[in-house]
Amino acid sequence: MDHETFACRLQEAMASCGMKQVDLIRAAEERGQKLGKSQVSQYVSGKTLPRRDVLEILSGILGTTPEWFLGELNESGESEKPDTEADSDAFISLPVVDSADESVEGDGSGASVGQDGGKSEANFEQSRSRNMREFKKSSKLDNVLYDVRGPVADEAHRMEEAGTHILKLNIGNPAPFGFRTPDEVIYDLRRQLTEVEGYSDAKGLFSARKAIMQYAQVKHIPNVSMSDVYTGNGVSELINISLSALVDTGDEVLVPSPDYPLWTACVNLAGGTAVHYVCDEEQEWYPDIDDIRSKVTPRTKAIVIINPNNPTGALYPKEVLEEILAIAREHNLLVFSDEIYDRLVMDGLEHISTASLAPDLFCITFSGLSKSHMIAGYRIGWMVLSGDKRGAEDYIEGINMLCNMRMCSNTPGQSIVQTALGGHQSVKGYVAPGGRVLEQRDFVYEALNSIPGVSAVKPKAGFYIFPKLDVERFNITNDEQFALDFLHDKKILITQGTGFNWKKPDHFRVVFLPRIEVLQEAMEKLADFLSYYRQR
Numbered sequence: 001m002d003h004e005t006f007a008c009r010l011q012e013a014m015a016s017c018g019m020k021q022v023d024l025i026r027a028a029e030e031r032g033q034k035l036g037k038s039q040v041s042q043y044v045s046g047k048t049l050p051r052r053d054v055l056e057i058l059s060g061i062l063g064t065t066p067e068w069f070l071g072e073l074n075e076s077g078e079s080e081k082p083d084t085e086a087d088s089d090a091f092i093s094l095p096v097v098d099s100a101d102e103s104v105e106g107d108g109s110g111a112s113v114g115q116d117g118g119k120s121e122a123n124f125e126q127s128r129s130r131n132m133r134e135f136k137k138s139s140k141l142d143n144v145l146y147d148v149r150g151p152v153a154d155e156a157h158r159m160e161e162a163g164t165h166i167l168k169l170n171i172g173n174p175a176p177f178g179f180r181t182p183d184e185v186i187y188d189l190r191r192q193l194t195e196v197e198g199y200s201d202a203k204g205l206f207s208a209r210k211a212i213m214q215y216a217q218v219k220h221i222p223n224v225s226m227s228d229v230y231t232g233n234g235v236s237e238l239i240n241i242s243l244s245a246l247v248d249t250g251d252e253v254l255v256p257s258p259d260y261p262l263w264t265a266c267v268n269l270a271g272g273t274a275v276h277y278v279c280d281e282e283q284e285w286y287p288d289i290d291d292i293r294s295k296v297t298p299r300t301k302a303i304v305i306i307n308p309n310n311p312t313g314a315l316y317p318k319e320v321l322e323e324i325l326a327i328a329r330e331h332n333l334l335v336f337s338d339e340i341y342d343r344l345v346m347d348g349l350e351h352i353s354t355a356s357l358a359p360d361l362f363c364i365t366f367s368g369l370s371k372s373h374m375i376a377g378y379r380i381g382w383m384v385l386s387g388d389k390r391g392a393e394d395y396i397e398g399i400n401m402l403c404n405m406r407m408c409s410n411t412p413g414q415s416i417v418q419t420a421l422g423g424h425q426s427v428k429g430y431v432a433p434g435g436r437v438l439e440q441r442d443f444v445y446e447a448l449n450s451i452p453g454v455s456a457v458k459p460k461a462g463f464y465i466f467p468k469l470d471v472e473r474f475n476i477t478n479d480e481q482f483a484l485d486f487l488h489d490k491k492i493l494i495t496q497g498t499g500f501n502w503k504k505p506d507h508f509r510v511v512f513l514p515r516i517e518v519l520q521e522a523m524e525k526l527a528d529f530l531s532y533y534r535q536r
């Protein structure tokens with residue numbers, strides 16, 4: 001590593017900001033990073049290099065980027081070394097040094113080269129590099145993509161660490177936008193905390209499962225008993241469990257495109273192949289029935305329906321669901337129906353649970369508190385098995401096995417399911433006329449459609465909109481690049497359409513959870529960006 005180049009650049013940046021070492025220490029402290037005096041002096045003298053997180057903080061303070069510091073370092077072909085000292089939290093140790101005069105004075109932190117002039121550490125480094133073993137991620141992850149928190153989000157994180165404020169319109173996380181958990185839920189959680197310290201039954205607490213079972217009854221989901229209800233650490237965990245228990249190598253599962261990408265990711269992670277059926281933007285984003293039919297093969301085991309849909313905001317009418325179920329019936333497919341946005345339906349429409357139309361099929365319905373109840377952080381989701389379960393005994397045994405293996409879902413979270421599902425539903429007010437979600441939806445829909453080169457179908461449910469870009473007008477061939485360019489120029493984070501397994505680079509998703517004033521600013525910035533943006 002080129003310590004000298006780093007030190008020169010650090011000195012240069014400090015000089016141009018008129019900062020002394022003590023100023024740097026103070027500024028870092030303000031950003032929550034404690035730096036010792038000798039630590040900074042070693043950076044400045046080129047004796048040690050900061051770890052990546054410290055480097056990012058220094059970059060933010062000095063108005064530069066880690067790349068500027070690291071550009072030269074990377075050319076030397078070396079990468080950062082992990083910190084090997086337990087007590088040190090911000091050092092990369094020096095490379096091999098043989099002469100005592102290159103050793104570094106310690107600051108009492110035990111972080112620098114030892115009293116033997118660095119020889120023992122140097123020997124350790126030498127033997128380490130000789131026996132270097134590379135740990136690579138499993139090849140099971142080769143076809144796994146989760147770009148909602150992918151490279152563009154990583155870049156946003158880096159910018160935030162460097163002190164830039166980023167408006168995050170990439171994740172459907174209600175709490176940061178002022179959608180608070182109802183007081184009654186918090187009160188009940190506090191009251192029960194001491195009673196939910198232990199593991200629960202692997203499927204969940206009786207009270208939670210009873211409430212979920214009753215909710216299934218309200219949704220007319222047939223043939224559901226207590227043993228058919230499973231709680232999970234969010235729907236996410238149950239998507240993973242239900243697919244891991246089912247899918248063998250080579251099995252195919254029909255998944256919508258665009259989709260909530262965890263579905264595709266988990267099918268592929270389980271060794272299967274997610275086969276995407278298209279949802280048609282010209283038809284309110286409803287699944288294209290002919291396309292589904294054309295994609296069924298002898299290897300197809302199941303079909304995934306996401307209704308209300310993320311990312312399109314579509315709500316499927318009964319006829320569309322019945323057409324999909326007819327295909328499932330014809331080909332003996334298991335039906336997974338992800339209905340996590342089921343209470344966030346607007347315009348006086350009604351959500352119909354897929355399973356309610358299929359007493360003769362084996363269906364698994366997924367829902368939870370993260371979205372329809374705006375309680376995402378407590379990690380509470382559930383799945384309900386319904387319909388005709390004959391022939392699924394072995395699969396259910398597999399599900400039980402995986403649920404047992406993870407012991408149970410988090411019990412404090414389970415303890416509030418009954419409260420959240422019953423009684424007054426504050427979420428109703430959000431989607432009724434005058435409600436926040438509805439008004440924000442209307443605003444963002446109008447604003448997007450008024451931008452030349454952008455068009456969007458009005459979402460009927462949830463809190464996402466999936467606009468289309470005129471790719472010729474903007475010369476867009478890579479939508480991740482589009483999202484990155486927008487992030488860099490306007491400090492707004494969106495997710496590109498390909499992140500939702502949409503094949504063309506012509507869409508992106510906006511989360512419309514922020515208040516209208518914030519959305520207005522974001523839409524103005526987007527309009528301005530698109531007035532000059534032409535991808536190179």
Ligand code: PLP
Pocket residue numbers: 172233234235236237260306310338340368369370376379380381
């Ligand atoms: N299913 C859909 C369609 C989602 O959009 C999400 C989260 O965004 C999930 C499942 C995961 O939700 P949970 O927070 O319950 O894990």
